Amino acid sequence: MENFHFFHPIEVRYGDLDPQGHVNNARFLTYMEQARVAYYKHLGMWQGGSFLDFGAILAEVRVTFRKPIHWGDPLKVGMRITRLGNKSMTAEYRIENVQDGSEFANATAVLVAYDYHQACTVPVPEEWRKKIIEFEGLDTAPHHLDNL
Amino acid sequence: MENFHFFHPIEVRYGDLDPQGHVNNARFLTYMEQARVAYYKHLGMWQGGSFLDFGAILAEVRVTFRKPIHWGDPLKVGMRITRLGNKSMTAEYRIENVQDGSEFANATAVLVAYDYHQACTVPVPEEWRKKIIEFEGLDTAPHHLDNL
Amino acid sequence: MENFHFFHPIEVRYGDLDPQGHVNNARFLTYMEQARVAYYKHLGMWQGGSFLDFGAILAEVRVTFRKPIHWGDPLKVGMRITRLGNKSMTAEYRIENVQDGSEFANATAVLVAYDYHQACTVPVPEEWRKKIIEFEGLDTAPHHLDNL
Amino acid sequence: MENFHFFHPIEVRYGDLDPQGHVNNARFLTYMEQARVAYYKHLGMWQGGSFLDFGAILAEVRVTFRKPIHWGDPLKVGMRITRLGNKSMTAEYRIENVQDGSEFANATAVLVAYDYHQACTVPVPEEWRKKIIEFEGLDTAPHHLDNL
Numbered sequence: 292m293e294n295f296h297f298f299h300p301i302e303v304r305y306g307d308l309d310p311q312g313h314v315n316n317a318r319f320l321t322y323m324e325q326a327r328v329a330y331y332k333h334l335g336m337w338q339g340g341s342f343l344d345f346g347a348i349l350a351e352v353r354v355t356f357r358k359p360i361h362w363g364d365p366l367k368v369g370m371r372i373t374r375l376g377n378k379s380m381t382a383e384y385r386i387e388n389v390q391d392g393s394e395f396a397n398a399t400a401v402l403v404a405y406d407y408h409q410a411c412t413v414p415v416p417e418e419w420r421k422k423i424i425e426f427e428g429l430d431t432a433p434h435h436l437d438n439l
Numbered sequence: 440m441e442n443f444h445f446f447h448p449i450e451v452r453y454g455d456l457d458p459q460g461h462v463n464n465a466r467f468l469t470y471m472e473q474a475r476v477a478y479y480k481h482l483g484m485w486q487g488g489s490f491l492d493f494g495a496i497l498a499e500v501r502v503t504f505r506k507p508i509h510w511g512d513p514l515k516v517g518m519r520i521t522r523l524g525n526k527s528m529t530a531e532y533r534i535e536n537v538q539d540g541s542e543f544a545n546a547t548a549v550l551v552a553y554d555y556h557q558a559c560t561v562p563v564p565e566e567w568r569k570k571i572i573e574f575e576g577l578d579t580a581p582h583h584l585d586n587l
Numbered sequence: 588m589e590n591f592h593f594f595h596p597i598e599v600r601y602g603d604l605d606p607q608g609h610v611n612n613a614r615f616l617t618y619m620e621q622a623r624v625a626y627y628k629h630l631g632m633w634q635g636g637s638f639l640d641f642g643a644i645l646a647e648v649r650v651t652f653r654k655p656i657h658w659g660d661p662l663k664v665g666m667r668i669t670r671l672g673n674k675s676m677t678a679e680y681r682i683e684n685v686q687d688g689s690e691f692a693n694a695t696a697v698l699v700a701y702d703y704h705q706a707c708t709v710p711v712p713e714e715w716r717k718k719i720i721e722f723e724g725l726d727t728a729p730h731h732l733d734n735l
Numbered sequence: 736m737e738n739f740h741f742f743h744p745i746e747v748r749y750g751d752l753d754p755q756g757h758v759n760n761a762r763f764l765t766y767m768e769q770a771r772v773a774y775y776k777h778l779g780m781w782q783g784g785s786f787l788d789f790g791a792i793l794a795e796v797r798v799t800f801r802k803p804i805h806w807g808d809p810l811k812v813g814m815r816i817t818r819l820g821n822k823s824m825t826a827e828y829r830i831e832n833v834q835d836g837s838e839f840a841n842a843t844a845v846l847v848a849y850d851y852h853q854a855c856t857v858p859v860p861e862e863w864r865k866k867i868i869e870f871e872g873l874d875t876a877p878h879h880l881d882n883l
Binding site (some may be wrong): 325329339341362363 | 776783785786
């Protein structure tokens, strides 16, 4: 998991905990979402302002829960984009302990470019593509066979 | 998707919505979790009372988001258990529109039997096994080769 | 508390609970908010669609917590508007047990009419005023001295 | 508001936002709750571990919302305890912008000492009393007339 170039710290909130005393499973998606927005901002894909002006929707997500998270656990969420398709991209996540590097969860998400004003999917903007390829050091091989 | 024997209705809350005007992706896990607790109660696997006395934890989840959910959409969440392992079981979910039967999302989860007082995984209790096999009409083939 | 003409049922979710096993205090606001949106819809003040086309913001809230709410408790939230000012109105809430009528919490909120497109407060629309006065059986005394 | 001796920073999450694009009103309670737990930890009133071993419940809360909070706003929540009764205490909160010191909201809460294992209210422990009086520089006048 040495290849994450972006991490975002998360403070566990009391409000994230459930009756079993640890962070509720749904909050793992909230943590990854927060890292995702920060990633978009960091790369300049989203400038701030209305979220209706930025379009990427979640089409699929898979999470593997490795160990419970408790209040006070120092977290960071790693995010990287590993695949750029025509209209979609694949992101990977790792929620880890800042101090000992142990993994709380890992996840994969498929994100689809979306125009909220037109209410339809769109090709991944060229500007995003350039920024992501550069940031992630992705291979720039042709993707014209990828129709998703 | 004709094989769900259990459905739980969900009312979409304003508090479930995000700045894009639809139900936030993390809430899909909350909806499925609510169906799961209701399922446990319905089958008599959990009698109510402290949640620390009931042990099943989420080890893995995969969700496919098919279309956005809005305030006022009439939902029900189907849940069924399709696999019973030694210490784990696989559940499937379908979030659908009560009126037209269309699908908002489907999901799969791996649940692991857990003893909160001992803080360790345990075999799926025989009592659960019987109730689930009967309710779901599962094949009762031996599962001793399944080590998960 | 006999004067509520509007009640909205709420299903307690597992996701509403906190490590102390009962509904987290912040969720009481979520429950009241849900009743509020349903009230607006019921009176025809909001027709559905984008929430950016409906403008009422919370300026102040006070909640008295009377007893904890647990999973499975059958709830309804009563809401009534008791004061109509120039730009604001006061709403009262009561979260109660459907079965025995006991009170979990009561609350008061000050709501201010707001135009999201103009980003400014506005007078309470005449149409709302009429609907609320009729529904609540409010006194129609002049309110021109009320500047809030 | 110069008298807060304790502040806790909060990162606004995308998951805190509602369809009106700003932080949902219920999350203000979540932010204050997070500051409260951090305050208890900071003063040594709670050592970490199970939240069932720490007992203070919210009996009443009042919040005044001054201006909306958006994603990216740098927040801190001030908390101070201003009254120590027999079984209860009053806390005050201020959610402010770290950069310009402007106020997003202020609030007051009444907290009641509670024994979760006995399920009953209890006197504010002497140890808490000492720590709070010292930290807040409270007047140590007798409180035996205060029965709440």
